[in-house]
Amino acid sequence: PAFYAKGHYFALSGRAPFQHLVYPMPDHAGLGIHVTLDLGGQCKFGPDVSGWPAAPDYAFESGLEDKFYRAIRRYYPDLPDGVLQPGYTGIRPKVTGPTEAAGDFIIQGPAAHGVAGLVNLFGIESPGLTACLAIAEQVLAELRLEPRRHAP
Numbered sequence: 001p002a003f004y005a006k007g008h009y010f011a012l013s014g015r016a017p018f019q020h021l022v023y024p025m026p027d028h029a030g031l032g033i034h035v036t037l038d039l040g041g042q043c044k045f046g047p048d049v050s051g052w053p054a055a056p057d058y059a060f061e062s063g064l065e066d067k068f069y070r071a072i073r074r075y076y077p078d079l080p081d082g083v084l085q086p087g088y089t090g091i092r093p094k095v096t097g098p099t100e101a102a103g104d105f106i107i108q109g110p111a112a113h114g115v116a117g118l119v120n121l122f123g124i125e126s127p128g129l130t131a132c133l134a135i136a137e138q139v140l141a142e143l144r145l146e147p148r149r150h151a152p
Contacts, residue, residue, distance in 0.1 A: 001037060001095070002093070002094070002095070002122070003052060003095070003096065003097050003098070004052065004053055004054075004055075004056060004091050004093060004094070005049045005051070005052055005091070005092040005093075005094050005098075006049075006050050006052070006053055006057060006089060006090075006091060006092070007038075007046060007047025007048055007050070007089065007090050007091075008046055008047060008048050008050055008060060008061065008064055008068075008086075008087070008088075008089050009044045009045065009046030009047055009085040009088050009089070009090075009093050010044070010045050010046060010064075010065075010068050010085060010086060010087050011043070011044050011045075011084070011085045011086075011087040012042070012043040012045065012083055012084060012085075013083050013084075013085050014042070014083060016037060016041055016042060016043035017043065017076065017078075018035050018037070018043060019037075020033035020037075021034065021035055021036060021037065022034060022075055022122075023035075024071070024074055024075050024080040025090055026084075027081035028103075031125075032071065033045055033046055033047070033048055033068060033071040033072060034046075035076075035128070042116060044087055045068060045072050045084070046068075046087070047090065047092065048064065048067065048068070048071075049092070049098075050064065052098045053091075056091045057091075057092070058088075058089050058090075059089070059090070060086045060089050065084060068084055068142055069081070070082065070144070072084075077084075090099040092125070093122070093123060094123055095123035096123075101149065102125075103123065104120040105121065105122060105123040105124040105125070105128065106120070106121075106123055107119065107120070107121055107122075107135070107138050107139070107142065108120040108122070109139075109141075109142025109143065110142065110143075111142075119139045119142045119143060121135065
């Protein structure tokens with residue numbers, strides 16, 4: 001089954017106080033509201049898990065500021081009032097529903113669905129990027145391919 005969680009991001013107006021990512025302790029729904037830095041160095045906070053829409057809905061909901069300030073001040077207590085600006089929303093595909101603990105991602109190769117050459121990757125959230133090399137190895141194994149080795 002697939003579920004869609006809506007996540008919001010707020011941008012910090014002004015200079016970023018961090019030079020790296022900051023993650024709070026995870027909660028049952030995911031990693032919590034954390035710090036990301038875009039390629040321009042702007043600090044963004046998010047995502048939250050604010051809804052489980054039946055269909056994608058990218059509207060930015062109002063009234064989330066207090067929730068974000070409380071969450072961010074757990075690890076950045078000096079966050080001044082009034083510096084968060086609504087950023088953007090995204091739909092976060094999930095493999096578990098709103099009442100379930102966060103689940104692991106799912107890899108389905110041809111043996112699972114019967115389509116040669118197709119590997120489905122579902123629910124890859126953080127630390128998906130951290131696990132990308134292991135995921136790539138599993139995809140190759142599902143397709144019965146050998147990794148190509150490049151000369152140093």
